[in-house]
Amino acid sequence: MKRMIRCNKPGCRYCENKGKGHGPIWILSVSAGTRRVRQIPVPAHLKQEVEEGVRRYAEIQKWLKQISSLSLNLLEERKKR
Numbered sequence: 772m773k774r775m776i777r778c779n780k781p782g783c784r785y786c787e788n789k790g791k792g793h794g795p796i797w798i799l800s801v802s803a804g805t806r807r808v809r810q811i812p813v814p815a816h817l818k819q820e821v822e823e824g825v826r827r828y829a830e831i832q833k834w835l836k837q838i839s840s841l842s843l844n845l846l847e848e849r850k851k852r
């Protein structure tokens with residue numbers, strides 16, 4: 772996700788008078804266990820690589836769900852015998 776940041780320096784033309792702030796900067800949000808989310812700033816030159824990683828992660832999650840679903844079906848079949 773992207774986010775604007777405020778430097779809170781007096782007289783900053785980006786932040787003063789409800790200005791938008793600086794950025795946007797890119798943030799990688801990673802869930803680390805139950806209810807813990809880490810927010811890691813991503814430099815612009817690594818953004819594309821990080822995006823690809825996130826895409827691969829989502830794809831692998833999808834495969835795992837499919838495998839899990841097939842395994843459950845198999846279990847139900849074997850219980851019948």
Ligand SMILES: [Zn+2]
Pocket residue numbers: 777778779780783784785786787792793
């Ligand atoms: Zn500022």
